[in-house]
Amino acid sequence: MIISYKINRFNLKCSLVLLIIGYFISKSGAFLMCCGLAILLFYLLKLKFRYLLCSTRFVEYYFPFMMLLTVLLGLAYMSYANDFINFGVLRSITPKFLCNIFAFILRLVDKVFTGRISLGGFSLYYFGISLFGGNIDYSVNTGLKYFVVDSGLLLLLQDWGLIITILMSVIFIMLMRMLMKNKEYALIVYMLIIILWSFNEDIFISVGSNFAFYIFGHELRRRHIKAYE
Structure with missing residues (x-):
């Protein structure tokens, strides 16, 4: 990059x-x-x-979309691809052939992302979501040989809470709007990649490896300097 x-x-x-x-x-x-x-x-x-990065709402709302996708994939895995826990009612109301198709696709996606989808699903099942976070407890026996939440987006949601997650979503929507308005194409690409990477790795809540926070501060500073001048 x-x-x-x-x-x-x-x-x-x-x-x-x-x-x-x-x-x-x-x-x-x-x-x-x-x-x-x-x-x-x-x-x-x-x-x-370049117009592709500045003419679509998807770029603007990319962060909340990826956050929602992280949760939905985890819940879908627990509903269709998990063989250990009877989770929810989706499997019982879905035709068997569709269940098999969904299970195959979800396991394939999980394999591509080295188990992040299944681990996220188990984390959501055992620890849930709360307003103020602090949900993940590694002392709890999940029945898995290996359990750790690597997804930075899921860690934000479960460890930092729903309130902070909503706040971060607002901040990232504002940041994308500023970058699109200023035609900062390279920084838009960086933001898209860092959020995608956070889907799989716990870099999002690390100030040392997530430079999105510095970009946001720089854009705010430049905006206020221009307004002052």
Whole structure:
């Protein structure tokens, strides 16, 4: 992302080589998906498809959408792909052939994201959601050989609470609007990738690795400086 920040200096071949090397070193599906998408988006920007990042509501509401998707995938996994717990009524009212299709798709997605979907589903089942957070308790026996919540979005929701999650959603919607208005295309790409990465890794609540907070502060500062001038 840092190498490709200057769109006019973006080098597709160099980026692809770094992507391949990085994947073989890290063996991370999240790295491959996020960096691959970043390269694709920067390439589209270089081809002057910039209007795609500033003409759609999806970009503006990307953060709350990904938060909702994280929860829905976890609940769907517990409903259709989980063989240990009888969760909800969806499976009982869904035709068997659809249940099998949903289970296959959800297990495939879970495998791509190295178990993040299933672990998120178990976390939602055992610990739920509250206004003020602090729900996750690793001392509770979930019956799994391995249990840890890696999704930064789910950690935000369950550990920080619904109130903070709603506040963060508002902040990120405001930030996307500012970036779209100022035509900060490279920063928009960064925001899209960091939120997608947070779907799989716990970087979202880490100030050291999530530079979105610094971007928000910079945009606010620039906005107020311009207003003052």
